[in-house]
Amino acid sequence: MIEILNAAEAAKARVTGRLVADILQAMKKRAAVGTNLLDIDQWTGDMIRDAGATSCYIDYEPSFGRGPFGHYICTGVNDAVLHGLPHDYQLRDGDLLSLDLAVSKDGIAADSAISFLVGDIKPAGSIEMIRATEKALAAGIAAARPGARIGDLSHAIGTVLSDAGYPVNTEFGGHGIGSTMHQDPHIPNTGRPGRGYVLTPGLMLALEPWVMADTDQLTFDADGWTLRSSTGARSAHSEHTIIITDDGAEILTLPTPS
Known part of the structure; x- marks a missing residue:
């Protein structure tokens, strides 16, 4: 299903x-160092409820998961890059934490992810990897405009990631979003320009470049959800939800200005 949103x-x-x-x-x-992933999950749930919204993850039960997911936020530490199931783990100095959150309010969903280092230790290559995903995300957004094709976005994202030296996995990527969290079209994190669905105003997309330091191969945890790098290498993940406008794309998942 592909939805085109109206003004309301x-x-x-x-x-x-x-x-x-x-x-x-x-x-x-x-x-912070010592924070438990389960506390992050609880705090997220509290903020969602206080806002009169609902989590897209609690009842999320795709074919690849061992679901339902049953938590409010994905928490990936170090080599856990996607669908990190919150568990009893206290963050350590130097951990690379990826948080992925999808929420629905008044019938419309939005999805975003950030990666960052916890504490003071800065392990080699971690900051560069995070920045590569952020730069790739910006490139994908810059390519999004009416008349462009999904392949143009994929190509822009993949070019940045490959030029930075990272292998690119195409099993999981960006997606359409609207009244539900996951919709068509699928947006691989690399691809050929000039191919795929044509973007039109009102189309909402979640773009999410992610990489692992030295592989494009994933493994599942025993929990049936958490996806890790097959080599144990660190990973990073950045994501924004955008909507196609008459002359480009608007980023919807920016925080309230401080």
């Missing part, structure tokens, strides 16, 4: 997107 739905999407971004930034501030 786009206005709701802006509210949901801002909420997602604000929660992620609040969790980033609270994620």
Whole structure:
């Protein structure tokens, strides 16, 4: 299913997107050495409920998971890059934490992810890897405009990641979003320009470049959800929800200005 939002739905999407971004930034501030992932999950749930919204993850039960997911936020530490199931783990100095959050409010969902280092230790290559995903995300957004094709976005994202020296996995990537969290079209993190679905105003997309330091191969944890790098290498993940406008793309998952 591919949805095209009208003006009223786009206005709701802006509210949901801002909420997602604000929660992620609040969790980033609270994620210190010694913080438990289960506490981050609980705090996220509290903020979602206080906003009169709902989590897209609690009842999320895709074919690849051992679900339902049953938590409010994905928490990936170090080599855990996608669908990190919150568990009893206290963050350590130098951990690379990826937080991925999808929320629905007033019938419209938004999805975003951030990666950052916890504490004072800065392990080699971690900051560069995070920045590569952020730069790739910006390139994908810059390519998003009416008349462009999905392949143009994939190519822009993949070019940045490959030029930075990272292998690119295409099993999981960006996606359409609207009244539900995951919709068509699928947006691989690399691809050929000039191919795929043509973007039109009102189309909402979640772009999410992610990489692992030295591999493009994933392994599942025993929990049936958490996806890790097959080599144990660190990983990073960045994501924004955007909506196609008449002359480009608007980022919906930016935090409230301080």
